[in-house]
Amino acid sequence: xxxxxxxxxxxxxxxxxxxxxxxxxxxxxxxxxxxxxxxxxxxxxxxxxxxxxxxxxxxxxxxxxxxxxxxxxxxxxxxxxxxxxxxxxxxxxxxxxxxxxxxxxxxxxxxxxxxxxxxxxxxxxxxxxxxxxxxxxxxxxxxxxxxxxxxxxxxxxxxxxxxxxxxxxxxxxxxxxxxxxxxxxxxxxxxxxxxxxxxxxxxxxxxxxxxxxxxxxxxxxxxxxxxxxxxxxxxxxxxxxxxxxxxxxxxxxxxxxxxxxxxxxxxxxxxxxxxxxxxxxxxxxxxxxxxxxxxxxxxxxxxxxxxxxxxxxxxxxxxxxxxxxxxxxxxxxxxxxxxxxxxxxxxxxxxxxxxxxxxxxxxxxxxxxxxxxxxxxxxxxxxxxxxxxxxxxxxxxxxxxxxxxxx
Numbered sequence: 237x238x239x240x241x242x243x244x245x246x247x248x249x250x251x252x253x254x255x256x257x258x259x260x261x262x263x264x265x266x267x268x269x270x271x272x273x274x275x276x277x278x279x280x281x282x283x284x285x286x287x288x289x290x291x292x293x294x295x296x297x298x299x300x301x302x303x304x305x306x307x308x309x310x311x312x313x314x315x316x317x318x319x320x321x322x323x324x325x326x327x328x329x330x331x332x333x334x335x336x337x338x339x340x341x342x343x344x345x346x347x348x349x350x351x352x353x354x355x356x357x358x359x360x361x362x363x364x365x366x367x368x369x370x371x372x373x374x375x376x377x378x379x380x381x382x383x384x385x386x387x388x389x390x391x392x393x394x395x396x397x398x399x400x401x402x403x404x405x406x407x408x409x410x411x412x413x414x415x416x417x418x419x420x421x422x423x424x425x426x427x428x429x430x431x432x433x434x435x436x437x438x439x440x441x442x443x444x445x446x447x448x449x450x451x452x453x454x455x456x457x458x459x460x461x462x463x464x465x466x467x468x469x470x471x472x473x474x475x476x477x478x479x480x481x482x483x484x485x486x487x488x489x490x491x492x493x494x495x496x497x498x499x500x501x502x503x504x505x506x507x508x509x510x511x512x513x514x515x516x517x518x519x520x521x522x523x524x525x526x527x528x529x530x531x532x533x534x535x536x537x538x539x540x541x542x543x544x545x546x547x548x549x550x551x552x553x554x555x556x557x558x559x560x561x562x563x564x565x566x567x568x569x570x571x572x573x574x575x576x577x578x579x580x581x582x583x584x585x586x587x588x589x590x591x592x593x594x595x596x597x598x599x600x601x602x603x604x605x606x607x608x609x610x611x612x613x614x615x616x617x618x619x620x621x622x623x624x625x626x627x628x629x630x631x632x633x634x635x636x637x638x639x640x641x642x643x
Contacts, residue, residue, distance in 0.1 A: 384400065
C-alpha cells in the first residue's frame with residue numbers, strides 16, 4: 237500500500253469517526269432536549285363570571301398516573317383560586333363548558349369510564365352540577381353509540397339544554413339513526429326531558445347553541461367538512477338544518493345572537509384538497525330563519541380559525557381563536573407539527589374588521605373563551621412551555637385590543 241493510499245484511508249476513517257461522534261452527540265442532545273419537554277397539562281376550556289368571581293372548567297393531569305381529570309375552579313376578582321374540584325371517577329376526563337344557574341354551576345364534558353374506553357380513546361358524555369362551594373349536587377352520564385361527549389350548554393327556566401355528539405368509534409361499523417349531533421334537555425335534577433339527534437353517526441357534531449324566546453339554534457358539523465346550523469323549537473322539535481360547504485373538520489364552533497341576527501364562527505376550507513392545508517378563520521351571518529346573509533374570512537398567513545364568539549355593549553363581535561404555523565424542525569413527511577398563537581378579534585356587526593391581535597409568539601398559546609368585563613375583554617386559554625408543560629391563564633385586554641394583564 238502506497239503512502240498516498242494510507243493517507244486517504246486515514247482521512248476516510250477520521251471522517252467516519254467524526255460523523256459517528258456527531259450522530260451520538262445529536263442523539264444525546266435530542267434525548268436531553270426531550271427531557272426538557274414536560275407532559276404536564278392544565279387547561280381552561282371555558283369560564284363564566286358570577287358577581288366579582290369566575291367559574292372555570294377544563295382539565296389537569298397532575299396526578300400519580302398522569303390521567304387527565306376534569307376540573308372546575310372558582311377564582312376571585314384577583315384570579316386567585318378560591319377552590320378547585322376534580323372529577324376523579326374513571327380514567328381520563330375533561331370539562332368543555334360550564335353554565336351558571338344562580339349560585340350553582342353545571343359543567344359538561346366527557347369521561348372514560350371503562351378500560352375499553354381508555355384503550356379505544358372514546359368517551360361517555362358527562363354533566364355535573366356543583367353548588368357555590370364546589371360540592372357535587374349530581375352527576376349524570378349519557379351514551380348512545382360508544383363515543384359521546386357534550387360540548388355546549390345553556391340554562392333555561394326549567395332545566396339545561398346541552399349539545400354534543402354520539403358517534404361510532406372509528407373501527408366500528410353500524411347503521412344506527414340515533415347518533416350524530418346530539419341535543420338534550422335535562423331538568424334541574426339531571427333527568428332527561430327530551431333528546432334528539434341529527435346527521436352522520438360517524439361524524440355529526442354540535443359544538444355550541446343559543447336559546448331565544450322562540451327557538452334553539454345549534455351549530456356544528458355533519459359529514460366530512462360540512463358546517464351546519466340547526467333550528468329547533470323549545471320542545472326540541474327539529475325545524476331545519478342548513479349546510480355550509482366547506483369548513484375544517486371541527487365545523488362551526490361558536491354562535492351568538494345580536495338583535496335579530498345570528499353570528500357563527502369557525503374556519504373555512506379555502507382549497508379543494510384532501511387535507512386542511514389552507515383554512516381561514518370564518519364568520520357567517522344568518523337571519524332567524526337560518527338563511528345566510530353574508531360572510532367574511534380573516535386572511536392571515538397561517539392556518540387560522542375562530543373558536544368562540546360573544547358581543548359587547550356596542551354590539552361588536554368579540555372573538556377568540558388561534559393560528560397555526562408549521563414547525564419545520566419537528567415535522568416529518570408523515571406528521572405535521574404546528575406552533576400555535578392565540579387570536580383576539582373584534583368585528584363590527586356588519587362584519588367589518590376592527591382588529592385581529594396575535595398572542596404567544598412561538599410558545600404554543602391557545603385561546604378558548606372570552607367575556608366582556610366592564611371596559612375590557614377577559615380571555616381564557618393556555619400556553620405550552622418546555623419545562624412546565626401546558627399552563628392555563630387569564631389575559632385581560634383593553635377594548636382596543638391591548639394586553640392589560642396576564643394571570
